[in-house]
Each structure stands twice: as C-alpha cells, then as structure tokens.
Amino acid sequence: MGSFTLGKYLPLNSCIHKLDPRAKIIAMLIVLIAIFLPAGWLGYGLIALCVVSLIFLAKLSLKFVLKAMKPMMFMMVFLLVVNIFVIKTGFVIVSLGSFAIYSDAFIQTLYIVVRLVLMIMITTALTATTKPLDLTLGIEDLLKPFARFKVPSHEIAMLISIALRFIPDLIEETQRIMKAQTSRGVDLKEGKLKEKIMAILSLIVPLFVSAFQRAEDLANAMEARGYAPGAARTRYKVLKMERNDYILLAASGALVIALIILSIL
Amino acid sequence: MPIRFEKVSHVYSDGSPFTYAALKEIDLEIAEGKLTAIIGATGSGKSTLVQHLNALLLPSNGKVEVLDRIISSDEKPTKLKSLRKDVGLVFQFPEYQLFEETILKDVAFGPKNFEFTEEEANAKAKKALAMVNIDPSYYEKSPLDLSGGQKRRVAIAGILAMDPKIIVLDEPTAGLDPQGAKAMMELFKELNTKYGKTIIIVSHDMEHVFNYCDDVVVLEHGSVRCHLSVDQFFKDSKWCEELHIIPPFVIQAKQMLKAKGIEIMADVKTVDDLAYEIAKKVKN
Numbered sequence: 001m002g003s004f005t006l007g008k009y010l011p012l013n014s015c016i017h018k019l020d021p022r023a024k025i026i027a028m029l030i031v032l033i034a035i036f037l038p039a040g041w042l043g044y045g046l047i048a049l050c051v052v053s054l055i056f057l058a059k060l061s062l063k064f065v066l067k068a069m070k071p072m073m074f075m076m077v078f079l080l081v082v083n084i085f086v087i088k089t090g091f092v093i094v095s096l097g098s099f100a101i102y103s104d105a106f107i108q109t110l111y112i113v114v115r116l117v118l119m120i121m122i123t124t125a126l127t128a129t130t131k132p133l134d135l136t137l138g139i140e141d142l143l144k145p146f147a148r149f150k151v152p153s154h155e156i157a158m159l160i161s162i163a164l165r166f167i168p169d170l171i172e173e174t175q176r177i178m179k180a181q182t183s184r185g186v187d188l189k190e191g192k193l194k195e196k197i198m199a200i201l202s203l204i205v206p207l208f209v210s211a212f213q214r215a216e217d218l219a220n221a222m223e224a225r226g227y228a229p230g231a232a233r234t235r236y237k238v239l240k241m242e243r244n245d246y247i248l249l250a251a252s253g254a255l256v257i258a259l260i261i262l263s264i265l
Numbered sequence: 266m267p268i269r270f271e272k273v274s275h276v277y278s279d280g281s282p283f284t285y286a287a288l289k290e291i292d293l294e295i296a297e298g299k300l301t302a303i304i305g306a307t308g309s310g311k312s313t314l315v316q317h318l319n320a321l322l323l324p325s326n327g328k329v330e331v332l333d334r335i336i337s338s339d340e341k342p343t344k345l346k347s348l349r350k351d352v353g354l355v356f357q358f359p360e361y362q363l364f365e366e367t368i369l370k371d372v373a374f375g376p377k378n379f380e381f382t383e384e385e386a387n388a389k390a391k392k393a394l395a396m397v398n399i400d401p402s403y404y405e406k407s408p409l410d411l412s413g414g415q416k417r418r419v420a421i422a423g424i425l426a427m428d429p430k431i432i433v434l435d436e437p438t439a440g441l442d443p444q445g446a447k448a449m450m451e452l453f454k455e456l457n458t459k460y461g462k463t464i465i466i467v468s469h470d471m472e473h474v475f476n477y478c479d480d481v482v483v484l485e486h487g488s489v490r491c492h493l494s495v496d497q498f499f500k501d502s503k504w505c506e507e508l509h510i511i512p513p514f515v516i517q518a519k520q521m522l523k524a525k526g527i528e529i530m531a532d533v534k535t536v537d538d539l540a541y542e543i544a545k546k547v548k549n
C-alpha cells in the first residue's frame with residue numbers, strides 16, 4: 001500500500017503549494033465543470049494542457065500522478081468490456097460470426113476514460129499540494145455563506161478533517177494487522193475461498209475494533225479540552241487571498257469560458 | 266545454527282520523497298538457544314530489524330540466514346509460509362490482532378493456518394494458554410472482553426501455539442503492570458531454558474534485559490552499535506553512559522558502593538544477592 005498515491009499530500013516547495021486552499025478548491029471545481037462540457041477533443045486537449053502545466057508548476061512528477069490512476073484501471077477495463085457488448089454504432093472493427101465490435105465502443109470508452117483521467121489528475125494536483133488541514137479550512141470558509149440555509153459548515157469541515165486525519169492511521173493500522181496475521185500464517189493472496197474469507201475477517205474485525213476505540217478516545221479527548229460543535233472558536237491559521245490566487249482563479253475562469261465557446265461552436 | 270545478518274540494509278518507500286534508510290549494512294549473528302535483547306532509542310530500527318526474521322520485510326540489500334533459509338530481496342513469497350511457522354513474531358501491542366469469537370478459537374487460528382487439524386490445533390491452543398496462565402474457564406469467552414494484560418497474554422499464546430523454534434517479541438511488556446511484566450519475562454525465560462527456544466526480545470526495560478537476557482544488541486540510527494553478553498554490557502559503565510541508559514538498580518547500587526570504596530566483584534543479579542555480598546564484605 002506504499003504505492004497508494006490517490007489523495008496523498010506531497011510536501012514540496014512550489015508556487016502551487018503556497019496558494020490559498022480556497023482558490024485551489026474553486027479552481028478545481030471550475031475545471032471539473034469544464035471537463036464535463038461537451039467541447040470535443042480540442043477542448044480536452046486544452047484542459048489537458050492546462051492540467052499538465054499545473055502539475056509541472058507544482059513540481060509533481062507525472063509518475064506520481066499516473067500512479068493515482070491505478071485504482072481506476074479496473075473500472076476502465078470493465079467499462080470497455082461493457083461498451084464492447086452494448087454499443088453497436090459506428091463501423092465494424094472485428095466481427096466474429098454474429099458478434100461484432102464497433103468503433104464507437106472504443107470512442108465512447110475513450111471519452112469517459114479521458115474525462116476520468118483528467119478528473120483524477122486535477123484532484124490529485126489539489127490534494128498533493130494542499131495539506132489536508134488547509135483543505136478543510138478552505139472548505140469550511142467556502143461553506144460559510146450557506147450557514148443561512150442551516151448548513152453546518154464548521155461541523156462538516158471538522159468531520160472531513162477528522163476523516164482525512166485518520167486515513168494514514170488506518171492504512172498504517174491495516175498494514176500492522178496484516179503483518180501480525182501474516183505472522184500467524186494468514187495468506188491473503190492464496191488459499192481456498194474459505195481460507196480467504198477467514199483471512200479477510202482476521203483483518204477486518206481488529207480494524208473495526210481499533211477504529212471504534214480510536215473514535216471513542218478522540219471524542220473523549222476533544223470533550224476534555226472543551227470542544228463544543230456550535231461554540232465560537234478562534235483560528236490559528238487565517239487564510240488570505242493574494243495575487244497568485246487571483247491569477248489562478250482568472251486562469252480557470254478563462255479556461256471554462258473557452259470551453260463553453262468551443263462547445264457552442 | 267545461528268541467525269545471521271549479512272550487510273542487511275532496509276530502505277522504506279524507496280524512490281519517493283518519503284524514502285528512509287532504516288537499517289544500514291547490518292552485520293549481526295544471533296546465537297541459537299539464547300535469550301537476546303535488542304535495545305536502542307526509538308526510531309533506531311529495532312522493529313524493522315526483527316521483521317526481517319520471518320520475512321515480513323525483505324532486505325533491500327544483503328541477506329538474512331534463518332534456520333537453513335536465506336532471505337534476500339528477490340525471495341519468492343510462496344516459500345515463506347513454513348518459515349513463519351518456525352519463527353513466531355509477536356508485534357508491539359499484539360492484542361490488536363485478536364478477532365475470533367472465543368479465546369480458544371483465536372489461539373488455535375495460527376496452528377490451523379499451518380495445516381494442523383482442528384483437534385491438534387485445539388490441543389496446542391490449550392497448552393499455550395496454560396503457559397500464559399489463562400484459566401480454562403476463559404476458553405469460551407470473547408477475547409474482546411478481556412483486560413489489556415489478559416489480551417496481551419492471549420495474543421502471545423496465539424504465537425506460542427504454533428510451536429515456533431524461534432520466538433521474536435517486539436516490546437512484549439510495554440504497557441503492562443510490573444507484576445504482569447515480570448510474569449511475562451519469566452515465561453520467556455522458561456521457554457528459553459525449559460523448551461530450548463531461541464528468543465529475541467525488543468525491550469526498553471533495562472531491569473528486564475539485565476535479569477533475564479543472555480546477550481544484548483544495541484542499535485543506533487540503523488546500525489549495530491555493539492553486541493555483547495549482558496554481563497559484559499553492564500559491567501563496563503561506559504556503555505550505559507555513552508548510550509544514555511539508566512543502568513539497572515543493582516548495577517547503580519554497585520557503582521555507588523564503589524564510589525564509597527566498597528567494590529563488589531561478583532556478578533550479582535538480584536537485590537538479595539547484592540545484600541549478601543555486601544554482608545560478606547562488611548564481615549571481612
């Protein structure tokens with residue numbers, strides 16, 4: 001699981017790392033909208049260019065970003081298989097008796113794959129350059145205007161930050177329990193179905209037990225330090241928008257406008 | 266045959282910004298049939314080192330020889346299962362590995378994975394539970410309902426039930442009460458002397474190292490600083506001073522006596538023995 005890069009923060013020193021999380025979140029949302037505009041291949045090329053240069057500016061290696069796609073591989077292959085059976089338009093590429101594979105199956109899949117890849121790239125660019133805590137601060141601030149509609153922005157942010165905070169712990173815990181059970185002869189890769197079920201059980205039960213234990217400990221620790229969800233709190237870190245943040249917003253705005261024009265034309 | 270580390274290095278997350286060399290060219294030979302302590306500051310690589318013994322971690326470089334087997338970076342994982350039966354590894358806070366409905370089942374889980382029948386596994390489990398002093402009345406209880414110390418003992422029984430030749434324990438007494446910790450160390454000593462098991466214990470407790478272990482290996486920043494017999498290690502006060510270790514009580518007392526002009530030459534381990542030696546000295 002050491003190669004698991006989706007959502008991992010990389011402590012590098014780049015201009016993207018220093019941007020205000022709020023600006024980055026909004027920019028990401030704008031790019032996500034742009035990805036879903038039906039602007040054709042030219043549009044995707046444009047977005048890809050922007051995203052790749054963003055990754056380059058953030059000093060992230062393309063390898064790191066591509067690694068984040070790994071979990072999606074299976075989904076993409078699955079999609080292709082489904083499309084091969086379902087889509088019957090375009091021209092025939094291969095035909096085996098009554099069964100034929102059509103070109104649109106590939107084109108449709110490619111469309112979705114390109115969108116997925118771009119989405120993963122842009123979200124990875126966000127999470128790899130923004131500390132989870134900053135990310136939640138940003139989300140909290142962005143949700144504040146919705147407090148009028150009874151959206152509990154602080155609670156949501158706290159939930160997210162706690163969840164994010166525990167992901168590495170849980171991964172570590174999983175690895176630890178896996179090692180402990182491997183020492184007791186558990187083989188997670190091989191064995192009959194029954195043994196496999198047992199192996200997974202030997203992992204999940206201790207994981208749940210310790211997750212609940214941690215949750216309880218944390219809740220107690222927070223209460224002991226006087227945390228109350230609704231109460232007013234001061235902040236250690238105050239976010240401030242600067243020139244570069246506005247440049248990012250303007251650039252992503254320009255991108256989405258370009259895409260809208262492309263999709264109308 | 267001894268356990269041999271030859272130029273073993275281990276690098277975590279190689280090739281990423283988080284890369285960290287936890288072990289650096291370790292050369293080490295751990296004697297068979299002895300009780301060896303591994304000590305060192307936190308982060309010095311003790312846990313990393315012991316996880317090489319049953320090939321949970323493979324060396325990034327170099328090789329480890331354990332029981333006629335050679336573990337190196339290109340080891341095939343399929344051959345490792347039988348090694349794990351012969352080298353039982355108990356992790357730091359092993360109570361987190363309990364998962365079965367009953368204590369007996371949980372302890373029998375290990376032997377069952379190593380192709381023992383249900384009856385054999387249960388017999389081994391009962392024997393192991395007796396060793397760690399868990400009463401038969403507990404067998405059908407859930408392991409999750411036990412106290413921390415009891416859980417720890419059940420988890421250790423889970424490894425003992427596999428009847429390994431080498432038993433490796435990563436800080437087995439951390440967080441136990443002094444009585445429980447003492448009983449635990451006595452159990453390991455007994456496994457060593459009575460059943461001839463090779464035992465390797467990672468420990469922070471110098472009293473335990475002094476009273477129960479034969480040899481001591483000191484790790485420092487991923488390298489072996491020294492490897493001596495326990496008696497030699499504590500006899501020479503330079504080691505404890507250099508490594509910023511507070512020596513065991515008996516050794517401290519001996520040093521204080523020496524400063525006052527009473528030098529006790531005998532290798533005493535307990536306060537009673539020390540008192541006896543002092544009395545002898547005073548009489549003369």
Ligand SMILES: Nc1ncnc2c1ncn2[C@@H]1O[C@H](COP(=O)(O)OP(=O)(O)OP(=O)(O)O)[C@@H](O)[C@H]1O
Pocket residue numbers: 277278283285287305306307308309310311312313314
């Ligand atoms: N999975 C991992 N990935 C990266 N680095 C790690 C990993 N596990 C341990 N390390 C690092 O390797 C070093 C040695 O760790 P190790 O757990 O072997 O230390 P230790 O001597 O057992 O310490 P302690 O007494 O605290 O248990 C530490 O600096 C730790 O940060």
Ligand SMILES: [Mg+2]
Pocket residue numbers: 311312313357435
């Ligand atoms: Mg350790």
